[in-house]
Amino acid sequence: MNSNEILTAVERELAATPFIDIHTHLFMPSLGALGLWGIDQLLTYHYLEAELFRSSSIRPEQYWEFSTRQKANLIWRTLFVENTPVSEATRGVIAVLKAFGLPTSGPDLTEARRFFEAQEPRAHIRRVLELAGVSEVVMTNDPLDPAEGPLWEKGAERDGQFHPVLRLDRILNKWASHWQVLGAQGYAVDEDAGGKSIAEMRRFLARWFELMKPVYMACSLPDTFQFPEDSVRGRLLAAAVIPSCREFGIPMSLMIGVRYLVNPALRLAGDAVGVADLRALEHICVRFPENRFFVSVLSRENQHELCVYARKFSNLMPFGCWWFLNNPSIVEEMTWERLEMLGTSFIPQHSDARVLEQVIYKWRNTRRTLAPILANKYALLSDDGRPVTREDIKRDVTRLFRGNFQEFAGHR
Ligand code: RAT
Ligand code: ZN
Numbered sequence: 001m002n003s004n005e006i007l008t009a010v011e012r013e014l015a016a017t018p019f020i021d022i023h024t025h026l027f028m029p030s031l032g033a034l035g036l037w038g039i040d041q042l043l044t045y046h047y048l049e050a051e052l053f054r055s056s057s058i059r060p061e062q063y064w065e066f067s068t069r070q071k072a073n074l075i076w077r078t079l080f081v082e083n084t085p086v087s088e089a090t091r092g093v094i095a096v097l098k099a100f101g102l103p104t105s106g107p108d109l110t111e112a113r114r115f116f117e118a119q120e121p122r123a124h125i126r127r128v129l130e131l132a133g134v135s136e137v138v139m140t141n142d143p144l145d146p147a148e149g150p151l152w153e154k155g156a157e158r159d160g161q162f163h164p165v166l167r168l169d170r171i172l173n174k175w176a177s178h179w180q181v182l183g184a185q186g187y188a189v190d191e192d193a194g195g196k197s198i199a200e201m202r203r204f205l206a207r208w209f210e211l212m213k214p215v216y217m218a219c220s221l222p223d224t225f226q227f228p229e230d231s232v233r234g235r236l237l238a239a240a241v242i243p244s245c246r247e248f249g250i251p252m253s254l255m256i257g258v259r260y261l262v263n264p265a266l267r268l269a270g271d272a273v274g275v276a277d278l279r280a281l282e283h284i285c286v287r288f289p290e291n292r293f294f295v296s297v298l299s300r301e302n303q304h305e306l307c308v309y310a311r312k313f314s315n316l317m318p319f320g321c322w323w324f325l326n327n328p329s330i331v332e333e334m335t336w337e338r339l340e341m342l343g344t345s346f347i348p349q350h351s352d353a354r355v356l357e358q359v360i361y362k363w364r365n366t367r368r369t370l371a372p373i374l375a376n377k378y379a380l381l382s383d384d385g386r387p388v389t390r391e392d393i394k395r396d397v398t399r400l401f402r403g404n405f406q407e408f409a410g411h412r
Helices: 003-018 031-034 039-043 048-057 062-065 068-081 089-100 111-118 121-132 149-153 169-173 175-184 197-214 232-248 263-268 279-287 302-310 328-342 360-382 390-408
Strands: 019-021 133-139 217-222 252-261 293-297 317-318
Touching: 003 039, 003 390, 019 360, 019 390, 031 121, 031 149, 031 360, 039 048, 039 068, 039 089, 039 111, 048 062, 048 068, 048 175, 068 089, 068 293, 111 149, 121 133, 133 169, 133 360, 133 390, 149 169, 169 217, 169 232, 175 197, 175 232, 197 232, 217 232, 217 279, 252 279, 252 328, 279 293, 279 302, 293 302, 328 360, 360 390
Parallel strands: 019 133, 217 252, 252 293, 293 317
Antiparallel strands: none
């Protein structure tokens, strides 16, 4: 194949391979009330809310008083009518509207609203996943969310396209405001996570493992994350969470580098990023060689180091270009680096979709950005003396976007 033929073959394979989206904030149909979809939710995505305040004089306190519809109207007018939607998050909304044949430059949202209101949720979910080229999505399930926990306790109906994840941020990052919630549920834990707390946490995790059957446990972590550490989080991780993952044979996902609420007035849009000390990760991989860790780091500056650690520890699986990194310029740089240092032994991307239809644009962007990168690697390889075949390309794309997750999670 010449380089044009290689590019076409890569594009075809990327389009034909159903991806597994290994981290999202979407919900299976039986948790429907928690799931976000439609134009008003797309427009009030927190990535867009952060952009609104740069182009409008509205103050956050005023904005939060609005209804969802009013917020969406304001964001549409500010970022899509009065300005050109060139940012990644705004362009995404345009791509979704286009995918459904809706107007992309109208003065208001009437037609889009009419379209989404007419959709039957379950059929719409199937259609959206199909359009996104995604066969399965991995959820983020919070057992201590009062709106979610009880639905699992009642035995929420499972769905083969949605896999649960036991998300532990409230426990590992917000113990001070949650240990009493655990206490009220009958777990004998205390403020310092001392005494019986560790054993009780293991009982809690075992119960939720049974209820949810999660494909992994997960936590986001600050840029200041250290391990080992004599803190509630350090103790809970080392003595409860990581050993439980091992016992149940599932990986732990560590998402490191958030600077929580640097601007609290922006709420969900108020987090920032900081460079983390990845020695914490080194210490975890050394101390728990029988465990497996999915790892995403938020700082651009930490990416190269993460690749180096992945070369040292085969129980570490780098994944995704997370949050502020999910822009073509940075995705490109990270993917080059990962292919060069790790071959095909990593997971290039997850969508982090919070609103159902976002998977359409996020995966379309990923395919578009990655095609020339993969094609370039194959062209270089051909130049160096090893022609690539369509079978090679198919095997690689399948490994990157399905196999690495399935194997690492022990999930087939
Ligand atoms: O990307 C995001 O939507 C963030 O707000 C976070 O949810 C992050 O992805 C996380 O899972 O903590
Ligand atoms: Zn997320």
